[in-house]
Amino acid sequence: MKRGRLIRNIAVGLLAVGLLVVFVYLFVSSPSRRNADGRCGGVVVRINAHQGGEPLFLSPDGVVDELTRHGIVLKGRPLDSIDLRGIEKTLSSLSVYEQVEAFIAPSSATLQIRLKEKHPLFIVQDRTGKSHYVTEGRGTISVRQGFATYLPVVSGDLDLQYATSDVYDLMAVLRRDSDLVDYFGQIYVDASDGIVLIPRIGSTRVIIGKTTDWEEKLRKWRIFASSVLPRRGMNAFAYVNLDYAGQVVARDRYGVQGFGRDEEGELVRLDAVAVSTEPAAPAPAPVVAAPAPKAESRPTSDQLRQDKPKQDKPKQDKPKQDKPKQDKPTGSKPSPAKAPPSKPTPTKQPASKPAAAKPATTKSTASPKPNGNPKKPPTNQSKKK
Structure with missing residues (x-):
């Protein structure tokens, strides 16, 4: 019995010691003991953005910097000296938050700030x-x-009242259309044309006017953009006017001059000769053909070079015709006396020379004796006397 009591007392003692150790540990490690001086250990900012995305205006660190800029320093400050209402008022003055809530978490001795952003549209x-x-x-x-945040920009001749009425309704229609929600990057309000939409891709001005039947006008634009722009191009038109009932009016960016339409109705560039209407237009055509004679002049020079040797050939042939004179050695001696007059005659009279040689031969053949020729000169001298 004594042994059982001893064991029971030991077990109870051990249990008591364990409970004491646990109590001491919890007492020492409690937040109140860690922050026995009661100072703010940190600031936790939670921002509820639209559709759970990233904050549009200020990040959590930017919120703390904004409070510091207003002279509100939180970290390390005594908790009982923090003005929670002042923090909420300061953040609400930014006008970008729909709800602002600030409180102190006693478990961690930190300042908790919860914000809900407004949803900006443009x-x-x-x-x-x-x-x-x-x-x-x-x-x-x-x-x-x-x-700042990335949103469509509306500018021009408008005020806040017009922006929160007609323009607001137009932006609501665009947001409901999945194809046009991010199609236009800028909206301009013109004093005469009304609202003009500028796409993010291209520079075609889409005029939708001043009347508020936005859905019908955007329906016409979807038809025009899907059927015409793929064939003509995004920048083919200077503007497209949707402010006419039952029709779409568009103007070519480059005008009519210099362009025409092919068989399929597409815009094509014409030649400069076809576009010009002046009477002097056909003159450039022969000017373009002028280089042709130059090409002919080159071969003519070659032909002249080839013709020169052709003119020299007959000159070489003429003395060849005179060579038969060497075949007349059978004639009498006075024939060489008549040869000198033949030298100064380079003119084209080859037939006259043999004619002069023929009478000399006839005289020699007429005389039966070979000694008759030397007797003739004295007879002629006697006649002269």
């Missing part, structure tokens, strides 16, 4: 040069330095 630049965000619910936020 940016408005009015006629005075001021910029505003137009948010969901037709609200407005003044644009200030330090935060």
